[in-house]
Amino acid sequence: MADNFSKFSVQNEARTELHNALGLTGAEVSVNVLPAGASVPFVHSHKQNEEIYGVIEGEGIAYIDGQSVPIKAGDWLRVAPAAKRRFSAAQNSGIKYICIQAKANSLEEFTAADATIE
Amino acid sequence: MADNFSKFSVQNEARTELHNALGLTGAEVSVNVLPAGASVPFVHSHKQNEEIYGVIEGEGIAYIDGQSVPIKAGDWLRVAPAAKRRFSAAQNSGIKYICIQAKANSLEEFTAADATIE
Numbered sequence: 001m002a003d004n005f006s007k008f009s010v011q012n013e014a015r016t017e018l019h020n021a022l023g024l025t026g027a028e029v030s031v032n033v034l035p036a037g038a039s040v041p042f043v044h045s046h047k048q049n050e051e052i053y054g055v056i057e058g059e060g061i062a063y064i065d066g067q068s069v070p071i072k073a074g075d076w077l078r079v080a081p082a083a084k085r086r087f088s089a090a091q092n093s094g095i096k097y098i099c100i101q102a103k104a105n106s107l108e109e110f111t112a113a114d115a116t117i118e
Numbered sequence: 119m120a121d122n123f124s125k126f127s128v129q130n131e132a133r134t135e136l137h138n139a140l141g142l143t144g145a146e147v148s149v150n151v152l153p154a155g156a157s158v159p160f161v162h163s164h165k166q167n168e169e170i171y172g173v174i175e176g177e178g179i180a181y182i183d184g185q186s187v188p189i190k191a192g193d194w195l196r197v198a199p200a201a202k203r204r205f206s207a208a209q210n211s212g213i214k215y216i217c218i219q220a221k222a223n224s225l226e227e228f229t230a231a232d233a234t235i236e
Contacts, residue, residue, distance in 0.1 A: 004201040005182045010192045018170070019228060022196040026168040026220030027145055028228035029194070043236035049228060050144040052136070054216065056174055064123045074128045076147070078140040083122040084236060098172065098216075101232065102144030106224040110137060110146035110167060114219065118161035118202060 028101040039088035046081040049101040053077040058095035061088045145220040152213050157206040164199040167219040171195040176213035179206045
């Protein structure tokens, strides 16, 4: 794996985890697919990581601390570490979504403040 | 914005930055669209942030430290902070991609190690 970049192609798996495939050091990213009517089979929270979810295709429901949040392609969610969450596809639609895990409060600067333009 | 989660719906803009829209603290995420034949108009690198790129639709080329890397929907890249990068759509296809910025080496634990299952 080259020092300056790495590349991985996600196939049509139920779940693909990119941390080891890409040698990530600042975040974990997973790509997840649930068929219509399916749910992640457990509720979970995190110790120190914020999660950022982005819906790529389809629609479903995010259950967060007992609240039902409808989600569809183009929707993004920030979920705080301690929130209890579970994701489901809609009854009549599958869903493809990415989940980013990054340590809460770890980002110090970003975009223009962190960039050098050539 | 609730403490436990926030939600934002990305429209069809050329670039949407989610940090402020979602109140992110562990990463910045942008959703970017380039029409066929278009390029980001500058080369850039980063001071401390790793970038993770995921192609959602279409295809293009990532130029990284002088190397041309063809990319298409489903492809993911890790780009080290110091690498000099520029993204282009293909001549005959637009591209939609997400870019995640997270501080290099900030992730301490992830997935099962960081999770509490209810």
